[in-house]
Amino acid sequence: KQEVTQIPAALSVPEGENLVLNCSFTDSAIYNLQWFRQDPGKGLTSLLLIQSSQREQTSGRLNASLDKSSGRSTLYIAASQPGDSATYLCAVRPNWGGGSNYKLTFGKGTLLTVNP
Amino acid sequence: NAGVTQTPKFRILKIGQSMTLQCTQDMNHNYMYWYRQDPGMGLKLIYYSVGAGITDKGEVPNGYNVSRSTTEDFPLRLELAAPSQTSVYFCASRKGGIVRDTGELFFGEGSRLTVL
Numbered sequence: 001k002q003e004v005t006q007i008p009a010a011l012s013v014p015e016g017e018n019l020v021l022n023c024s025f026t027d028s029a030i031y032n033l034q035w036f037r038q039d040p041g042k043g044l045t046s047l048l049l050i051q052s053s054q055r056e057q058t059s060g061r062l063n064a065s066l067d068k069s070s071g072r073s074t075l076y077i078a079a080s081q082p083g084d085s086a087t088y089l090c091a092v093r094p095n096w097g098g099g100s101n102y103k104l105t106f107g108k109g110t111l112l113t114v115n116p
Numbered sequence: 117n118a119g120v121t122q123t124p125k126f127r128i129l130k131i132g133q134s135m136t137l138q139c140t141q142d143m144n145h146n147y148m149y150w151y152r153q154d155p156g157m158g159l160k161l162i163y164y165s166v167g168a169g170i171t172d173k174g175e176v177p178n179g180y181n182v183s184r185s186t187t188e189d190f191p192l193r194l195e196l197a198a199p200s201q202t203s204v205y206f207c208a209s210r211k212g213g214i215v216r217d218t219g220e221l222f223f224g225e226g227s228r229l230t231v232l
Contacts, residue, residue, distance in 0.1 A: 032219045043120075043206055043223040051218070089159075093219050103174065104221065108158040 002027045004092055006107035013080055014115050021075040021110045023090035028068050031093045035064050035075050038087045038109065047088075048075070052095070080114045087111045118142050122207050122224035129197040129231045137192040137227045139207030145222075147212035148190040150174075150182065152203040153226075159206065165190055166212060197231045204228050 003026045013019050023033070032051045036044040048057045048064040050073065056065040063076040077084055089109040123138045141148065150162040161174030165184040179201060181193040190209075194201060207224040 034219070034221060036223075041226075041228075043225040044208075044221075046220055046222065049218060049220050091221070103161055103164065106159040108156065 002030075002092060002094065002105040004090060004105050004107040006088075006090060006110050008110060009108070010111040010113070012113040012115060015080060015082060017080050017114075018076070018078050019080055019112070021077070021088050021112070023073040023075070023107055025071045025073075025092050025105070027094070028071050029095045030068065031095050033064075033066055033073050033090060033092045034104070035062075035073075036089045036091065038089060040086075044089065077112075080112075082114045082116050084114050085112055120207055120209055120222050120224035122205075122227050124227060125225065126228045127230070129194075129229065131197060131199065131231060133197050134193070134195050135197070135229075137194070137205055137207075137229070139190045139192065139224060140188050141190075141207075141209045141222070142188065143209065143211075143222065144187060145209035145211050146187070147210045148184065149208040149221075150180070150190070150192045151206045151208065152176065153206060154203050162192065162205075194229075199231050202229060202231045 005024045007022050034049045035047045037047050038044045050057045050066040061078040066073045087109040091104040091106045093104050120141045146167050149164045151159040153159050160176045162180050163182040165171045168187050171182050205227045208221050210221045
């Protein structure tokens with residue numbers, strides 16, 4: 001059974017700092033990995049999606065990397081801003097084939113606070 | 117583009133009451149999901165559907181029912197509400213289908229349900 005772990009559970013940084021959020025998974029047979037952002041009382045917004053054949057994806061100040069063999073992904077946020085404060089979740093989708101393909105496994109998230 | 121729309125946003129139920137959470141998407145997605153999110157527990161899959169007329173149980177289906185009569189709509193029914201069903205419910209969708217999609221998952225804003 002796939003397990004996804006995000007460490008740390010909470011992180012507080014001063015504005016302007018570069019930071020890394022971690023996501024690890026136990027089964028490397030994944031189709032893709034997706035990073036989400038969740039603001040308080042809101043739904044999940046997709047940030048980046050990395051296919052299993054890719055090593056990284058970039059969007060603005062965000063860069064997500066994937067090391068499938070070691071079961072790890074990182075989300076790098078450059079020059080953090082107070083507006084980046086939110087919970088960040090990662091989710092993995094198993095490989096194509098089999099009923100479990102339809103189901104994503106989510107981590108519990110990292111609560112990020114960027115202080116002005 | 118509305119994306120995934122959930123109603124109601126908030127609801128308070130008494131124990132034993134029933135209700136339906138509505139979810140509709142306008143992206144012509146084949147796959148739809150219902151998750152519940154409890155503090156510190158991450159997202160748990162309740163039910164999912166891979167197309168109209170096809171539904172299947174997720175991790176925590178007890179106390180819930182779903183139907184998928186159209187591609188757009190995927191309502192979640194709570195029968196005989198219990199305090200344990202107090203949670204935030206999220207509907208999500210992705211393209212899916214015969215041709216491999218990117219796998220990107222899109223979420224609604226959530227429905228916050230309290231059972232007293």
